Structure formats: C-alpha cells, structure tokens
Amino acid sequence: MSDTPMIDELEKGPWPSFVREIRRAGEQSATARDLINILELSYKDKKTHWKHGGVVGVRGYGAGVIGRYVDMPEKFPGVAHFHTVRVNQTSGFVYNSKGMGEIMDIWDKRGSGMTNLHGSTGDLVLLGTNTDELEPIFTEIAKKGWDLGGSGSDLRTPSCCIGPARCEFSMIDTLEITRECTNYYQDELHRPAFPYKFKIKVAGCPNDCVASIARSDLSIIGTWKDDIRIDDAEVAKYVKGNEIDVLREVVMMCPTKCMDLDGEKLTIDNGNCVRCMHCINKMTKALRPGEEQGATILLGAKAPIVEGAMLASVIVPFLELEAPFDNLKELIEAFWEVWDEDGKNKERIGEFMERMGKGEFVKAVAGVLEDNDSEVELDVMPEQLLYPRDNPYIFYDEYLEEVDD
Amino acid sequence: MAEERITDQGAKDYKEFLHPVMLKNYGQWKYHEIVKPGVLVHVAESGDKIYTVRIGSPRLLSTKSIRFFMATADKYCDGFLRWTTRNNVEFMTDKEENVDKIIKEVEADGWPVGGTGRTASNMVHTQGWVHCHTSATDASGIVKSIMDSVFEDFTNENLPGKLKMALACCLNMCGAVHASDISVLGIHRRPPKVDYHLLGQICEIPTTIAACPTGAIRQDIVDGVKAMKIVEDQCMFCGACYTACPNMPIADPLNDGVSVWVGGKISNARSKPTMTKLVVPYLPNNPPRWPEVVEAVNKIISVYKENGKKYERLGEMIERIGWPKFFKLTGFEFTKYHVDDFKLAFKSYNTSAHLRF
Numbered sequence: 001m002s003d004t005p006m007i008d009e010l011e012k013g014p015w016p017s018f019v020r021e022i023r024r025a026g027e028q029s030a031t032a033r034d035l036i037n038i039l040e041l042s043y044k045d046k047k048t049h050w051k052h053g054g055v056v057g058v059r060g061y062g063a064g065v066i067g068r069y070v071d072m073p074e075k076f077p078g079v080a081h082f083h084t085v086r087v088n089q090t091s092g093f094v095y096n097s098k099g100m101g102e103i104m105d106i107w108d109k110r111g112s113g114m115t116n117l118h119g120s121t122g123d124l125v126l127l128g129t130n131t132d133e134l135e136p137i138f139t140e141i142a143k144k145g146w147d148l149g150g151s152g153s154d155l156r157t158p159s160c161c162i163g164p165a166r167c168e169f170s171m172i173d174t175l176e177i178t179r180e181c182t183n184y185y186q187d188e189l190h191r192p193a194f195p196y197k198f199k200i201k202v203a204g205c206p207n208d209c210v211a212s213i214a215r216s217d218l219s220i221i222g223t224w225k226d227d228i229r230i231d232d233a234e235v236a237k238y239v240k241g242n243e244i245d246v247l248r249e250v251v252m253m254c255p256t257k258c259m260d261l262d263g264e265k266l267t268i269d270n271g272n273c274v275r276c277m278h279c280i281n282k283m284t285k286a287l288r289p290g291e292e293q294g295a296t297i298l299l300g301a302k303a304p305i306v307e308g309a310m311l312a313s314v315i316v317p318f319l320e321l322e323a324p325f326d327n328l329k330e331l332i333e334a335f336w337e338v339w340d341e342d343g344k345n346k347e348r349i350g351e352f353m354e355r356m357g358k359g360e361f362v363k364a365v366a367g368v369l370e371d372n373d374s375e376v377e378l379d380v381m382p383e384q385l386l387y388p389r390d391n392p393y394i395f396y397d398e399y400l401e402e403v404d405d
Numbered sequence: 406m407a408e409e410r411i412t413d414q415g416a417k418d419y420k421e422f423l424h425p426v427m428l429k430n431y432g433q434w435k436y437h438e439i440v441k442p443g444v445l446v447h448v449a450e451s452g453d454k455i456y457t458v459r460i461g462s463p464r465l466l467s468t469k470s471i472r473f474f475m476a477t478a479d480k481y482c483d484g485f486l487r488w489t490t491r492n493n494v495e496f497m498t499d500k501e502e503n504v505d506k507i508i509k510e511v512e513a514d515g516w517p518v519g520g521t522g523r524t525a526s527n528m529v530h531t532q533g534w535v536h537c538h539t540s541a542t543d544a545s546g547i548v549k550s551i552m553d554s555v556f557e558d559f560t561n562e563n564l565p566g567k568l569k570m571a572l573a574c575c576l577n578m579c580g581a582v583h584a585s586d587i588s589v590l591g592i593h594r595r596p597p598k599v600d601y602h603l604l605g606q607i608c609e610i611p612t613t614i615a616a617c618p619t620g621a622i623r624q625d626i627v628d629g630v631k632a633m634k635i636v637e638d639q640c641m642f643c644g645a646c647y648t649a650c651p652n653m654p655i656a657d658p659l660n661d662g663v664s665v666w667v668g669g670k671i672s673n674a675r676s677k678p679t680m681t682k683l684v685v686p687y688l689p690n691n692p693p694r695w696p697e698v699v700e701a702v703n704k705i706i707s708v709y710k711e712n713g714k715k716y717e718r719l720g721e722m723i724e725r726i727g728w729p730k731f732f733k734l735t736g737f738e739f740t741k742y743h744v745d746d747f748k749l750a751f752k753s754y755n756t757s758a759h760l761r762f
Contacts, residue, residue: 016463253675285436
C-alpha cells in the first residue's frame with residue numbers, strides 16, 4: 001500500500017492536480033518527494049507542519065526571500081529548509097521560452113523544481129530551497145537579468161493586467177507604469193523601511209482584471225473623461241443579430257439608466273455614465289471608451305488583519321498618465337511621506353487613512369504635494385466619498401472671535 | 406578580483422516577451438471576441454489578429470510542466486506565453502490554424518481549456534499546508550476538489566455570468582478573498598496556546614499587543630517575568646499575534662476548519678465592487694476531499710444557475726432576490742454568526758421596512 005493514500009486521492013479527477021506537479025518535480029528532487037510526505041502527514045494530523053519563518057535572505061537585500069522550516073527535520077530532511085525565492089515577474093506575466101528557461105535551469109539545479117506561478121502579489125515564486133543555495137540562486141538569476149521581488153514592510157512587487165499589449169479596453173499603459181514603478185523604486189522594494197507592506201496594482205480599465213481595488217494599497221484604474229465612441233452600423237448589427245439582446249442585456253442593465261435604444265439607434269447620456277464598462281464589454285465591436293484617457297487613483301485596499309478587510313477608495317478621480325509618470329511618482333511619494341511620518345508599525349495605509357480621517361489625510365498629502373512643487377493638485381472632493389458626512393460630530397477648527405473695536 | 410555584484414536591476418523589459426503581433430499592435434487593439442470557451446481573438450486597428458488559448462493550472466507547477474508549456478509555445482506561438490492573474494496559462498498565436506493544434510497538445514497532457522466569459526474561472530488560492538505556517542486548512546486540496554466538481558463549468562459557458570472563486574487558508578488572506586463570487590476562508594476557532602513564561606523572552610511585547618485587532622492581548626507579569634496574557638472572551642482567532650510572535654501557536658486540529666462567503670466582486674461592471682458576505686460559518690477540515698465544502702459550493706452554484714439572469718453576477722442576483730430568499734433557496738442555516746459585531750456593524754442593519762414575504 002502507498003505511504004501517501006490521502007495525497008494519492010488528489011491525483012484523481014479531471015482538474016490538473018498539484019500532486020502530479022509535486023510528483024513530476026520529485027522525479028529529480030528529494031525536496032519535492034519529502035514535500036509529498038509532509039503534506040500527507042498534515043492531511044492525517046489536520047494541521048500545518050511548517051514553522052514560523054526565520055530571517056534568511058541575500059546580501060544587501062532585506063526582501064525577496066521567505067524563510068521556511070519544517071517542524072520535524074529529522075524525519076523529513078528533504079524539507080528541513082524550504083525557503084521561497086520571489087523573482088520579480090514581468091509586467092503582464094509575459095514570457096518566452098528562452099527567458100523562462102533561464103529561471104527553470106537555475107531552479108532545477110538549485111531548488112525543489114516546484115513553483116507558484118504566480119504568487120498573490122504577482123511574483124514568480126520559486127518554492128523550496130536551502131539556505132546555502134540562496135546566494136548562488138540570486139547571483140545566477142541576476143546574471144541573466146532577473147531580480148528579486150518584495151517582501152516584508154516594503155514596496156511589494158507591482159503587478160498589472162495585460163493592458164495595451166492585448167486589450168482594446170486598456171486606457172493606460174499598465175505594463176510600462178508597472179515596470180517604471182518597479183524599477184524606479186528598487187530601494188523601496190528591496191530594503192524594507194515602511195510602516196508595513198505597500199502594494200501597487202495597475203488595471204487598464206474598470207473591469208480591473210488584476211483585482212487592484214481589493215488587493216492593492218495603491219490601485220490605479222484606467223478610465224476616460226469624454227464620450228463613449230459609438231459605431232452606429234455595428235450597433236445595428238447587434239440589434240439585428242442573435243448574439244445579444246441589446247435592450248434587455250445592455251440598455252436595461254446600465255446602472256445609471258443613461259442609455260436609450262430607439263430602433264437601431266443607441267444613444268448615451270455620457271454626463272450620467274459612471275464608466276462601469278458593461279455596455280462596452282458586451283458590444284465590443286460597437287462601443288469603445290472615449291479618447292480622453294487617464295486613470296482613477298484609489299487607495300487603501302487590504303485583507304482583514306488588523307483593522308478589517310477594505311476595498312480601495314478614490315483619491316484622485318482622474319490623472320493623465322504619460323511616461324515617465326512624474327505626476328504619479330510625486331503622488332506616490334507624498335502618500336509615503338504622510339504615512340511614514342505618522343503610521344504605526346504594521347499599519348497599512350488604508351488603516352492609517354481611516355484612523356487619521358480621510359479628509360485630514362487628503363489635506364496632508366495635498367500639503368506635501370504643494371511643498372514639493374508638484375504638478376498634482378489634490379483636495380477633498382465629493383468624488384472621494386459615497387456621500388457626505390451623516391453625523392454632526394464635526395471637529396470645527398475655523399471660528400470667529402469677538403473683536404474689540 | 407571579485408566579480409562585481411549585480412543588484413537592483415528590477416523587472417525585465419516586458420517588450421522582450423511580447424509576441425511580435427502584440428508588440429506591433431501595442432495600444433492599437435480594436436475589439437475582441439470569445440471564439441469558444443477558452444479561446445479569444447483580439448483584432449487590431451491594422452486588421453492583425455492574435456488568438457489566445459487559455460488553460461487552467463493548479464498554480465503549483467513543476468519545472469517539468471513549465472518546460473512542457475515552453476515547448477508548446479515554441480511549436481505554435483513563436484516561443485511566447487503568459488500567465489493570468491488567476492493562474493491560467495495563455496498561448497498566443499497569430500495563426501488561426503494553430504489554435505486546435507495547441508488545444509490538442511495541451512489536453513493530451515491533462516490541461517483543460519476554458520475559463521473565459523460566463524464560466525467558473527480558475528480558483529485563486531493561497532499556500533495552505535504545502536508551505537504556510539499560519540494556515541487553518543489546506544488550499545490546494547480543497548481547490549482541486551472544488552475544481553474537479555465544477556470542471557464542466559470551466560470548460561463550458563454554463564453559468565449566468567462570470568463566477569470567480571477564491572480560497573485563503575487563514576484571515577491573513579494572502580489571496581485576498583474578500584471580493585470574490587464564492588470564497589472559502591480557513592478559520593481557527595480557539596485562542597492561541599501560549600507559553601506565558603517564554604513569551605516576553607522570544608517576542609517583542611508591544612508589537613504582539615499591537616497585532617491584535619480586538620485588544621485581547623495584555624501585558625502581564627508571571628513569576629516575576631514579563632509576559633503576555635490573552636483575554637479569551639475578546640479573541641476572534643485571527644492568528645495575527647502568531648504572525649508577530651512564534652510562541653503563540655494557534656493551529657488546533659480539533660477546531661480548525663473553513664467558512665464560506667459569497668457575493669463579492671472586483672469588476673465595476675454594472676454594480677460596484679463588493680465585499681463577500683458570510684453564508685456558512687464553519688465546516689470541518691475533512692481531507693483529502695473536504696466533501697462538506699464541495700457540497701456547499703455546489704449548492705450555491707446550482708441556486709445561481711437556476712435563479713441568475715444572463716450576465717448577472719452571483720452577488721447581483723442575491724441583491725435582486727434578497728438575502729432571506731438566498732438562505733431559503735440554499736438551505737443554509739442562518740445563525741448568530743451571520744450578524745456582524747465588529748466596527749461599523751450597524752451599516753449592515755436593515756434600517757427600513759423593505760422586506761419580501
């Protein structure tokens with residue numbers, strides 16, 4: 001009988017099995033073989049057998065490697081050390097066989113042969129190696145032009161959707177913004193010095209395929225200001241065709257009811273369009289975003305720990321973004337300056353903004369921008385909120401005093 | 406002389422890794438269509454076309470499988486391939502005749518084609534017992550079991566709208582699951598077991614106290630030694646203290662398990678991005694296949710299939726029919742755990758007489 005009956009069970013079934021993957025790696029790697037064994041034990045014990053990470057890394061960096069040890073190293077020597085190496089992925093997760101092959105060759109030689117493609121933040125994750133291999137892995141990937149990503153209280157590896165490389169919806173150059181933010185802020189990414197982690201994700205349109213509004217402290221979402229471009233002839237084809245019911249499945253599903261269909265003629269009250277993308281998504285040949293394009297900048301998304309999960313909220317409704325994105329950098333640096341000044345240890349910027357009050361926070365960031373002679377003008381505005389305050393506990397700091405004449 | 410150390414190169418240039426047709430038409434795409442589930446075609450202003458074949462992956466990949474993808478890309482895609490945010494692999498080619506060849510090749514090695522349009526897309530997830538020290542459950546095993554059961558909904562457009570599922574194996578949520586259509590979240594249910602004597606020696610006390618969302622950790626003196634204690638009534642078992650302090654292990658095989666959440670979304674299409682809401686507060690860890698979790702997810706999907714309108718996401722359907730009806734249709738028990746009691750809980754109270762009977 002097999003030593004790993006429970007894990008074997010997960011090799012069955014139609015969906016690609018992670019067990020097959022670990023077994024494939026195990027053909028060459030004792031580490032991968034012991035990974036199967038320790039996992040079987042976890043399935044039996046119903047608990048993890050990984051210990052709290054230790055401090056490991058590569059020289060000169062404080063990030064990019066996560067230490068991991070098993071709690072029974074004598075019994076499972078293959079995974080006594082099982083450290084993770086985060087390799088900075090490309091913008092849009094694009095590769096070719098040559099570039100990916102460089103990493104695979106190094107990893108087959110120096111690691112378990114197991115990967116995560118990709119980690120939740122976006123890194124190309126090499127899963128499972130010894131402390132002694134870390135420095136050689138870094139040296140070898142660096143020689144091929146690759147670098148490590150972020151970890152700990154630093155700028156985490158920025159990531160983005162496929163954007164203008166293969167998507168007609170993309171209104172900003174997501175790939176270039178991501179690479180520029182990554183490469184311009186290498187020190188912030190490799191040497192943790194923030195109150196806590198800071199994630200940047202760049203989505204080309206409000207469909208947000210990279211989940212920036214839920215998963216990143218700084219969410220950059222492409223949008224447009226002018227009118228949706230309508231191709232009347234293509235609209236007529238959709239109306240006559242069987243592919244979609246334009247009235248029920250497009251016009252009536254518009255969240256602000258800003259569309260009308262008269263026969264084959266579609267009209268849009270653009271002043272009341274909230275840029276939700278539904279009609280454009282469904283009638284890709286007939287409708288396109290306007291041509292005055294830029295990004296909405298939102299701040300503060302995070303998972304629950306410590307003060308509860310949050311979605312990001314609007315800070316700048318519309319920002320034009322052209323390389324080398326100086327205005328964006330000025331804004332990012334102003335966020336960091338305010339957060340760095342008063343943020344507590346392990347306080348994400350969203351939690352910090354909530355503690356400080358969004359109004360105070362915006363005013364503070366605006367002050368920094370002004371001090372730095374930034375071209376970005378920021379102020380409190382209704383677009384940043386769902387609705388104005390509904391409680392009267394107002395901290396007035398402007399008032400009149402009696403004056404003697 | 407020592408070789409100069411190369412550091413801070415940053416990300417490689419993506420332009421090096423774009424298919425020539427994508428590079429040529431960068432920013433000049435006109436429209437796209439879903440040819441069939443898992444196959445997209447993007448058409449540029451120039452008239453150029455690029456076809457994409459999308460396959461599901463378990464995210465945990467061996468170098469051997471990645472080399473198989475590379476070889477497939479070499480054969481049909483001029484060597485180019487990409488991954489998606491949801492851990493799918495995409496093969497892109499400008500030659501329409503290559504599409505079926507790619508599909509045949511990947512399917513022969515066990516990789517399903519799908520995940521576009523109104524399908525159940527690949528489930529994003531965390532590390533679980535494969536690699537993580539704080540996990541309350543495994544990730545890959547549950548995801549494999551769920552994806553096996555919804556396989557036909559990945560390869561076919563069977564659903565009213567897109568269905569995006571996610572799993573995080575503890576409240577740290579490194580796979581942020583607070584805005585998915587269906588989320589599975591690993592949970593602990595007992596406070597950490599602590600060695601009070603060692604606490605202050607191993608851990609930084611102020612950092613550990615600050616890690617607690619509810620202020621349940623207090624400074625203490627035990628036998629004249631600086632320590633910490635946990636006010637157990639205030640602990641909601643998040644494990645944040647264990648991340649700050651290794652001497653407060655929280656894993657408990659008897660009580661750890663998962664909760665199930667629904668109705669979140671990321672996209673701005675139609676309705677706003679929305680957080681998930683609790684439907685099942687606790688299901689046991691039952692490896693290797695977690696049948697109770699798979700059953701709960703399937704129950705939700707079958708209610709969605711029967712009641713959802715075309716293009717409506719699960720959360721939008723629930724908004725339309727109301728939460729009471731959703732609980733009735735799914736048969737999940739409504740308990741005290743469904744009533745929020747953290748900050749801003751009152752925002753979830755029904756402050757109206759709007760009720761459906």
